[in-house]
Amino acid sequence: MKKYQLIANTIKERIIKGIYPQQSFLPKQEELAEEFSVSKITVKSALDLLEREGFVYKESGLGTKVLSNLILLGQHDSPVNSFAGLSAENGSDRVSSKIIKFEVAFPSADLCEKLNLDENDPVYEIIRLRLLDDEPLVIEHTYMPVSQVPALSKRILEGSIYSYLHKKLHIKFGGVFRRIKADLPDKYDRQYLGANESTPILEIEQIVWTNSGVNLEYSRSRNLYSNRSYIMVETSH
Structure with a gap:
């Protein structure tokens, strides 16, 4: 931090x-x-x-x-325009990660469009359960081009990906597009967040790009409606 x-x-x-x-x-x-x-x-x-x-x-x-x-302001509220990531917002000593899936694959047509990739450009497919004070908080579904994020490992995923991007790869973010929506739970929400069939889920879908305009990340972060919300503050200046 x-x-x-x-x-x-x-x-x-x-x-x-x-x-x-x-x-x-x-x-x-x-x-x-x-x-x-x-x-x-x-x-x-x-x-x-x-x-x-x-x-x-x-x-x-x-x-x-x-x-x-x-x-x-709620205890686990997060600014909707934050670039910091969960570890930076809450402290790396409080946040831990459980890796559910970590694979390299070729992107779907939809993912090619979101990340401006060719169908033969491999991507990391990452699903992580993020825990705050050892309690499940968020499930992150993340896709990143292998060419832009070399040598990603399970050890890095158990900590902060953003810290690795900024400190080791010296990547700077240029911007982010985010969409917040409500959804019904999927199998991961039910298994890892304790949702039942009808528990409302809050999802942030985002595309992050670098300061050179390269799309670096497509992700969906999902949490129980009761565990986390997102805040935005507007001022007149």
Whole structure:
């Protein structure tokens, strides 16, 4: 986890505990930079993250204010525009992965279209159960071109794929298209998430591309409707 994410998490905990009350102003960026022994740029990145997640609001010329809408925030809510991944959002010490399927195959016609591939370009087909504090949370169905993600292994899949992409392969994300929808459970949801035949499932379908415009990932992340929701914050600036 990057420094600005650690700082954001610390400030978030203080907000939740009431150390920084709702509608109060946070300490100035200079003070936070001194406290955490980082640059003002790092603090700004942390505050930008908190603003995207709906914890604070920057008032021009006044400072950063704690918002009063936190009653809507659930324990496992995730920002819909997050690029961080589950491990970065919750802490790698709390998140673990069970590999259900890990194979290399040729893509279907539909997958070729989603990832801009030729039918002879092999892809990783990955199904993982992600656990938070050893409790099942999300099932991820992920497809990535082998040519773009070399040497992917079970050891990497047991941790954070995104960490491997960023730190080892030095891949930077350029953007993501996401669609959120409700669905009925499939066999994996019933077996690994404990869903019954009619339990509503929330699914995020996404295509992630790199900063050079290459489609890197097509995935579907599925969870019980009661276990996780997604938040979006819009501001006027």
